[in-house]
Amino acid sequence: MTTANENNAMIRVEDLHRHFGGFHAVDGATLEIEKGTITGLIGPNGAGKTTLFNVIAGVLPPTSGRVFMEGEEITGLPPHELFHKGLLRTFQIAHEFPTMTVRENLMMVPGGQSGERLWNAWFRRKRVAEEEAALLKKADEVLEFLTIDHLKDEKAGNLSGGQKKLLELGRTMMVDARVVFLDEVGAGVNRTLLNTIADAIERLNRERGYTFVVIEHDMDFIGRLCDPVICMAEGRVLAEGTLDEIKANEQVIEAYLGTGLKNKVMAGAET
Amino acid sequence: MDFLNAIVAIANYVLIPGIAYGSQLALGALGVTLIYGILRFSNFAHGDTMAFGTMVTILFTWWFQSLGISIAPLPTALLALPFGIVFTALLLLGTDRAVYRFYREKRAAPVILVIVSMGVMFIMNGLVRFIIGPDEQRFADGARFLIRARDFKQWTGLSEGLAIRTSQAITVVTAVAVVALLFWFLMRTRTGKSMRAYSDNEDLALLSGINPERVVMYTWLIVAALATIAGVLYGLDKSFKPFTYFQLLLPIFASAVVGGLGNPIGAIAGGFVVAFSEVTITYAWKKVLVYLLPESLEPSGLAQLLSTDYKFAVSFALLIIVLLFKPTGLFKGKTV
Numbered sequence: 001m002t003t004a005n006e007n008n009a010m011i012r013v014e015d016l017h018r019h020f021g022g023f024h025a026v027d028g029a030t031l032e033i034e035k036g037t038i039t040g041l042i043g044p045n046g047a048g049k050t051t052l053f054n055v056i057a058g059v060l061p062p063t064s065g066r067v068f069m070e071g072e073e074i075t076g077l078p079p080h081e082l083f084h085k086g087l088l089r090t091f092q093i094a095h096e097f098p099t100m101t102v103r104e105n106l107m108m109v110p111g112g113q114s115g116e117r118l119w120n121a122w123f124r125r126k127r128v129a130e131e132e133a134a135l136l137k138k139a140d141e142v143l144e145f146l147t148i149d150h151l152k153d154e155k156a157g158n159l160s161g162g163q164k165k166l167l168e169l170g171r172t173m174m175v176d177a178r179v180v181f182l183d184e185v186g187a188g189v190n191r192t193l194l195n196t197i198a199d200a201i202e203r204l205n206r207e208r209g210y211t212f213v214v215i216e217h218d219m220d221f222i223g224r225l226c227d228p229v230i231c232m233a234e235g236r237v238l239a240e241g242t243l244d245e246i247k248a249n250e251q252v253i254e255a256y257l258g259t260g261l262k263n264k265v266m267a268g269a270e271t
Numbered sequence: 272m273d274f275l276n277a278i279v280a281i282a283n284y285v286l287i288p289g290i291a292y293g294s295q296l297a298l299g300a301l302g303v304t305l306i307y308g309i310l311r312f313s314n315f316a317h318g319d320t321m322a323f324g325t326m327v328t329i330l331f332t333w334w335f336q337s338l339g340i341s342i343a344p345l346p347t348a349l350l351a352l353p354f355g356i357v358f359t360a361l362l363l364l365g366t367d368r369a370v371y372r373f374y375r376e377k378r379a380a381p382v383i384l385v386i387v388s389m390g391v392m393f394i395m396n397g398l399v400r401f402i403i404g405p406d407e408q409r410f411a412d413g414a415r416f417l418i419r420a421r422d423f424k425q426w427t428g429l430s431e432g433l434a435i436r437t438s439q440a441i442t443v444v445t446a447v448a449v450v451a452l453l454f455w456f457l458m459r460t461r462t463g464k465s466m467r468a469y470s471d472n473e474d475l476a477l478l479s480g481i482n483p484e485r486v487v488m489y490t491w492l493i494v495a496a497l498a499t500i501a502g503v504l505y506g507l508d509k510s511f512k513p514f515t516y517f518q519l520l521l522p523i524f525a526s527a528v529v530g531g532l533g534n535p536i537g538a539i540a541g542g543f544v545v546a547f548s549e550v551t552i553t554y555a556w557k558k559v560l561v562y563l564l565p566e567s568l569e570p571s572g573l574a575q576l577l578s579t580d581y582k583f584a585v586s587f588a589l590l591i592i593v594l595l596f597k598p599t600g601l602f603k604g605k606t607v
Contacts, residue, residue: 059474083480097471100464108468109479128461171479 009068010035010179010211011056016065017235018048018055025051027235029065033179038205038212040226040243042219044256048235049215050092053181057089058082069179086178090171090185092215094164098157102148105156105167106139107132109174135174142170147196162189169200172210179211180204186221194218198225219243231255272429277562279431283420284558289543289550291439291508294446297542298501299519300526301453301535302494308470308533308605309490310371312384317498318520319395322513323362324499325506326403328355329410336412344414344437352503360495366391367491375487392517399513407512411438431562438507449500450539453493457535462489470533470605518583522549525586529593531600540601548589553579 011033018026026048033039041049054060056067058079067075069087077085097105143149146166151159156167165185172180182201186194198221204210216222222229223243231238231246233255239246246252299321306314314320331351335341342350370391374384417440420432457463462485469476469486477483502516509515526545530537555573564570577585593601 057478059478078483079474079477080480080482083478089478091475095472095475097468097475099471100467104464108464108476108481175480 008035009033010070011213012068012071013052013056014066014068016052016055016067017063018051018060019063024235026055026062029232029235029237031230031237031240033211033213034228035070035211036205036209037227038201038214038225040222040229041213041215041232042217042222042229042246043232043238047232047255049232050183051235052232053089053183053213053215057087057181083175086176087181088172088175088177088179089181090165090168090183092183092187094161094168096156096159096164096167098155100156101153102143102156102159102167103136103139103152106142106170106174107135109171110135138174142173145173146170146200162193165189166193166197169197173200173204176208177210179213182212182214182216184215184217186216186218194221201225219247273562276429276431277559279423279427279429279433280559280562283431283433285547285550285554287433287435287439289547291442292550293543293546294442295501295505295508295542296522296526296546297539298446298449298497298504299523300530300538300542301450302497302501303523303527304530304533304535304538304604305490305494305497307527308535309466310375310384310487311473312381312388313524313532315385315388315520316366316392316395317494317523318516318518319392319399319513320359320363320494320498321502321505321519322399322511322516323395324355324359324495325502325511325516326355326399326513327358328352328499328503329403329408329506329511331355332410332412342413345441346411346413346437346507348410348412348503348507349441352499355499355503356496359499360492362395363491363495364488367487372487396513396517403513405513407510408506409510411507413437436508438504442504442508445500445504449497453497454535456493466490521583522546522586525590528590528604529600531602531604533605534600534602537600537602537604544601545586545589549582549585552576552585553582 009032013029013031016026016029017024029048029052041052043049051060055062058074058077058081061076065075066073069082069085074082074085074087097108100108140149140152143152146169148163148166148170151163156164159167165188169182169185185197185201189197201212201214202225205212212225214222214226216226227242228240229243229246230240231249231252233252238255239249239252241249299317302320303314303317306312306317328348328351331354332346332348335347335350340350341347370387371384374387379387414437417435417437418433420434423433424430457467465476465481466486466489468479469481469483473483476486502511505516505519522545526541527538528541529544530539530541553575555575557570557572557574560570560574599605
């Protein structure tokens with residue numbers, strides 16, 4: 001039995017648990033990410049946001065619980081299979097292939113190409129060459145879009161932290177993703193660059209229909225981009241709604257500030 | 272004249288053997304370094320993998336010889352080499368499926384894989400001795416020399432001879448071709464790039480849609496080819512004995528570590544550094560010095576720094592010296 005709401009869910013997580021020994025990083029999270037949204041995922045440090053990402057993206061197996069993508073169960077699938085289904089993620093600390101150039105980093109992304117089969121690499125050079133040319137063009141377009149085209153021949157290991165973040169985002173633009181999980185894409189990035197990133201996310205969402213899930217601590221960034229916002233604490237979903245609703249939610253304030261501080265803040269707000 | 276004689280003596284006893292031995296070590300070290308870079312462990316079974324590949328090649332060589340198939344003046348072993356590679360590839364893929372994959376899925380620590388590879392080493396070691404026996408086998412046929420010492424003396428009129436054995440020439444030509452092919456593969460093809468990507472950053476490679484099992488499979492295939500070629504070239508140049516191949520592990524590891532583990536260029540450089548250190552330190556320099564020094568200064572001894580019995584000590588010493596000053600090797604390697 002499927003309801004209208006279920007049909008609209010890009011990602012559905014059911015009672016997900018992930019334990020590390022006795023520590024319950026994700027402790028019964030249930031949530032839904034609607035298609036076409038830019039959903040914000042906030043919560044204090046240690047709330048289980050990144051672990052939730054890791055389990056959904058197949059980096060970690062769940063202890064229990066299930067994950068669905070567009071109604072199809074994807075629990076425990078390896079990352080490279082999820083990639084081919086259009087589920088992509090970026091890392092909190094930017095990852096790159098340090099010994100390859102920026103352009104090569106991007107061209108590495110679209111898996112399942114003819115050139116990857118050894119047979120084709122040797123005997124069907126023309127087809128491989130055509131694909132490579134198309135990829136090269138696309139990589140250059142992406143770099144231009146992200147305003148880092150002057151760095152295309154630089155080794156990715158030499159980029160600054162912010163530039164690596166852009167490269168991470170660029171990686172998601174090399175294929176037709178369905179849903180992209182961004183883990184603190186704005187951390188350690190200056191305002192100008194952050195705006196570039198936000199513009200890119202909005203454009204991808206609008207023009208290419210990407211669904212985004214964004215972990216972010218910068219509330220301005222969340223406020224500009226995200227609707228709805230999901231707040232996690234202690235491995236569970238605490239609240240869901242627009243950013244203003246979340247900000248007004250007492251439980252959320254408590255989770256962020258602790259009970260004592262909350263009373264002060266609330267008192268301060270009243271006077 | 273004396274000066275030319277000295278140069279020819281050095282070329283004959285140091286340069287040519289050093290280049291040939293260096294190429295063999297480089298090919299061996301490339302296999303070790305690829306496994307380290309991509310599968311992230313030090314493969315102690317590599318020497319015995321070389322022995323297995325060489326053994327299969329020898330068996331096919333014998334078979335071809337009995338059938339009267341020959342590619343003289345080249346050794347028949349070159350014809351048998353592809354069969355050796357195929358069987359070694361099957362053995363390695365089988366080992367991976369039966370042994371390594373289990374630990375990979377458990378994400379076992381590299382040190383556990385090292386110990387596991389030692390177990391594999393003992394089994395391969397036994398397998399080779401069981402099939403072909405522990406004795407020395409010579410399987411080089413075809414023309415023995417490209418240039419004979421006597422002919423060289425006649426051409427040049429020098430009293431020192433210069434000989435180039437066919438096996439040495441084949442070693443260098445094959446090594447250059449294999450290395451060129453390998454680098455083309457790693458730098459230009461998508462499969463090669465996926466392997467480099469996987470080596471650079473495993474997590475990111477997986478999240479970029481690279482299938483890890485495929486990368487692992489190609490790695491073993493390439494390693495099988497490298498190990499078999501290195502083993503056969505060494506066997507043609509010297510001779511085949513399972514125990515010698517087991518011992519080769521040390522200079523091969525020294526080469527890979529000295530050059531920087533996980534770095535293919537380092538493996539090649541390391542192979543030559545180790546080979547030339549071994550050859551120059553264990554060579555009796557008297558012959559050369561006799562030509563160069565006035566009679567009164569001629570050495571009465573052999574002027575040999577170290578007996579060839581101690582040649583493995585050279586690899587060890589070199590390893591320690593390099594690691595003291597450049598812990599990641601001459602070329603920047605990686606640490607798991």
